[in-house]
Amino acid sequence: MSNYIALKNISQSFQMNDSQVTLFEDLNLSIVQGESYAITGPSGAGKSSLLMLMSGLEQPTTGQGLYVKGKQSKTLDFLRADIGFIFQQFHLLPELTALNNVALPLKLRGDKQALKKAMTWLDKVGLSQRINHKPSELSGGEQQRVAIARALVFEPNFIFADEPTGNLDQRSATEIADILFSCCQENNAGLVVVTHSDVLANRAQHVFSLEDGTFKQASNETLKVIAC
Numbered sequence: 001m002s003n004y005i006a007l008k009n010i011s012q013s014f015q016m017n018d019s020q021v022t023l024f025e026d027l028n029l030s031i032v033q034g035e036s037y038a039i040t041g042p043s044g045a046g047k048s049s050l051l052m053l054m055s056g057l058e059q060p061t062t063g064q065g066l067y068v069k070g071k072q073s074k075t076l077d078f079l080r081a082d083i084g085f086i087f088q089q090f091h092l093l094p095e096l097t098a099l100n101n102v103a104l105p106l107k108l109r110g111d112k113q114a115l116k117k118a119m120t121w122l123d124k125v126g127l128s129q130r131i132n133h134k135p136s137e138l139s140g141g142e143q144q145r146v147a148i149a150r151a152l153v154f155e156p157n158f159i160f161a162d163e164p165t166g167n168l169d170q171r172s173a174t175e176i177a178d179i180l181f182s183c184c185q186e187n188n189a190g191l192v193v194v195t196h197s198d199v200l201a202n203r204a205q206h207v208f209s210l211e212d213g214t215f216k217q218a219s220n221e222t223l224k225v226i227a228c
C-alpha cells in the first residue's frame, strides 16, 4: 500500500472582526504518493488554504489530518521531512547561484553529496548550462526549473505546487508542466497543484474543484479518491 495523506471531515474558518468566514466544511480527501492531483476553483475559494492544511503547515478549525506511512498512521507534523514546495513567485535566494539554491536544502541536512546531487537535478530540469547564474540572471521559466530541482533534490514523497506556472508565458508554462509532472512521476512523488489553469489541471490524474466551500463537478476519479 502506498503512503498517503488523509484529510477527514476538515473545516476551516477565520474570525474577521465581528464575523466568521468559513472557507469550507466537512471536506474529505486522500492524496496518495505517486499520483497527481489538481485543485481548481475561483479566487478566494480556499485552494491555497487547503494546500496548507494537507501539507500540515496549518491546522484545520475542525477535523483531522493523517499521514499514513508504511504501517504507521501519524499526524501531519510528521510530513515535514517528506514534502517539497513550489510557488508562483519561485522564492529563490537572490544571492545564491542556481547550484547553491538547489544544494542548500541538502547542505542544511549535512549531506556531503549536496553539490553533486544538485548538479544532477539541474541537469534533469535542463539547466546544466546555467548552474552558476543567480536568479536575476535567469528567465522566469528558468527560475521555476531551479525551484523544481530544489523541491525534488531530496526526493520527498509529496510535492505541493501553488500556481507554479502563474507567472509564465504559455510556452514556458507548458515546459514547466512537462518537467514538473515527469520529475514527480520518475521519483514516485505525489503531486498536488493549485491552479487557475484548466490546461495544467487536466494533466493531473485527479481534479478537485473547490467552490462555495465544497467540491463541485467531481469526476468519477475524484469521487473514488474522496471516498478513500
Ligand SMILES: Nc1ncnc2c1ncn2[C@@H]1O[C@H](COP(=O)(O)OP(=O)(O)OP(=O)(O)O)[C@@H](O)[C@H]1O
Binding pocket: 014, 015, 023, 041, 042, 043, 044, 045, 046, 047, 048, 049, 050
Ligand atoms: N490566516 C487567515 N486569516 C484570515 N483570512 C484568511 C487567512 N488565510 C486565508 N484567508 C482568507 O481566505 C480566503 C481564501 O484564501 P486562499 O488564498 O486559500 O484562496 P485561493 O482559492 O487560493 O485564492 P486565489 O486563487 O486568489 O489564490 C481569502 O479570502 C483569504 O483572505
